[in-house]
Amino acid sequence: MLIVVTASAVWLAKTSNRVRKQAAAVKALEQNEAIVQFDESVRAPKWLRNAVGEEYFRSAKSVDFATNRGRKSGTKESKANDETLQYLTSLGHVEELELGNNEDVTDDGLAHLISLKDLSTLYLYRTGVRGPGLEHISQLPKLTSISFSRSPLDDSGLVHLGSMSRLAWARLDYTNVTDAGMVNLKGATALETLSLRRTVITDEGLRHLEGLKHLKSLDMTGTNVTLNGVQRFKKAVPKCNVTVTFGLGVEPNDELLFPPNHVPTATEINARLKELEINGEVKTDTSIPGSPIVSLRLWGCNLSDKSLLTLLEAMPELQQLNLRRGLVGDEFIAGIGGKRIRTLSLRGTRVTDAGLKHLAKLPNLMALYLDETDITDKGLACLHEIKTLSDVSFDDTRTTRDGESKLREALPNW
Structure with missing residues (x-):
């Protein structure tokens, strides 16, 4: 009994010190x-x-x-x-x-x-x-x-x-x-x-x-x-x-999806994308007169800036544009000014700081995704004046916490 009591006392003392x-x-x-x-x-x-x-x-x-x-x-x-x-x-x-x-x-x-x-x-x-x-x-x-x-x-x-x-x-x-x-x-x-x-x-x-x-x-x-x-x-x-x-070794493809001056319908575009085995689709909004194309998704597409800009001419009412992991770059951004785009995903594209200054030409832009691009804080500074932005993502880029903080201060809705 004495041994048990002694052992318990030693354990309690040692454990008490650790617990404290x-x-x-x-x-x-x-x-x-x-x-x-x-x-x-x-x-x-x-x-x-x-x-x-x-x-x-x-x-x-x-x-x-x-x-x-x-x-x-x-x-x-x-x-x-x-x-x-x-x-x-x-x-x-x-x-x-x-x-x-x-x-x-x-x-x-x-x-x-x-x-x-x-x-x-x-x-x-x-x-x-x-x-x-x-x-x-x-x-x-x-x-x-x-x-x-x-x-x-x-x-x-x-x-x-x-x-x-x-x-x-x-x-x-x-x-x-x-x-x-x-x-x-x-x-x-x-x-x-x-x-x-x-x-x-x-x-x-x-x-x-x-x-x-x-x-x-x-x-x-x-x-x-x-x-x-x-x-x-x-x-x-x-x-x-x-x-x-x-x-x-993949390079941007300058080939046009449709003949010059032809304005394709949503059905034609989706059929062409399927024919070329391009992972993408367009969607229309039947609640708007004329059922215009309002959404375009192209993932991993090798179409060039020129080819895509030509395609977008058929989509004046476009609101959502997702070009994830495509080969588009700054020339493309420079060419989409004035569009009604609200959501723009450029994840994994070739966009750089130089191209972001052109986003100010999108008056309705609310959501912007720039993850996995080579942008820096210099590029984020170009977004300060786009007060409509409420959702911005730029993970896996060269930006810093300081650049993010300054952007948050500049955007009242983010």
Whole structure:
């Protein structure tokens, strides 16, 4: 009996200290508006739970600072910074840590994560992490997933990523990594998913990844790799699915769908699209006199700016235009001025900043989708005067949070 009592006393004292530290840490984190979730599955007799309290049988499993785009309510202040991360040292059983959208988190702050031995997933997208600080987390035994999208990560960080033998999932999109850094990833042999979207990687860098035999998915969208480079990689890692956007040599098609001066009907247009195996369709509105064409959808279409502009001449009442992943560009935008278009999707097209200035000629434009294009904050500035806009999307572009904030301030309805 004495042994049992002594053991219980030791456990209670030790656990009390842990619980006290955890409670203080959680309070500090929640004051910074972090969301902390707990694992409460620890088994214990009900009488013991009632005697000492439920907090003795739960531990923090995830901490999330990314909600509300990493900002404290009603302010532009980041929820997390390097100093904030010190409270994590008392949460040794955290498995998932979400630090995304907090630019004030830098390499220095990562030193506070060295005690998180159960950490398996770490999100560092849109932070200030450049790379040297990854040394502090490179030996975490359970870390398998990590994201640096839109952070200033450079080749200095890849030295440490390459030493993470358990790493299976990594996103390095929109970072500053180069071909020279890819050689350091050879040691990350457990990698199954790797994304390098919108980086400057070329065929030379791709060759350094040929030793990653467990890769199942490699995203090279918007990089400088070529068809020859991808084919070489596929021979080395045949089971890996590679995503690219260089079009495999596809060029815009200037061929007109109909003879000059012919104004096609909706039925004729849909029949022609089906004949050419083009993924698209037009729709009419029978509630409007004359049942005009009000909607046009063309997905993955290789028609040129000139061809599409000619086609649109038959659609003066057009309200919705979806050209997702088409080969249209700035010349097309310059030519659609004055239309009644309300919704315009240019996702994955060749549109640039130079073309966006022409959108001001669309007086009824309410929704605009520019995801997966090469636009920057300079292009967003061209949208400031389009006060009719109430829905704007530009994910996977080269824009910044500052550019987004300025656009929101300029658009009263967004």
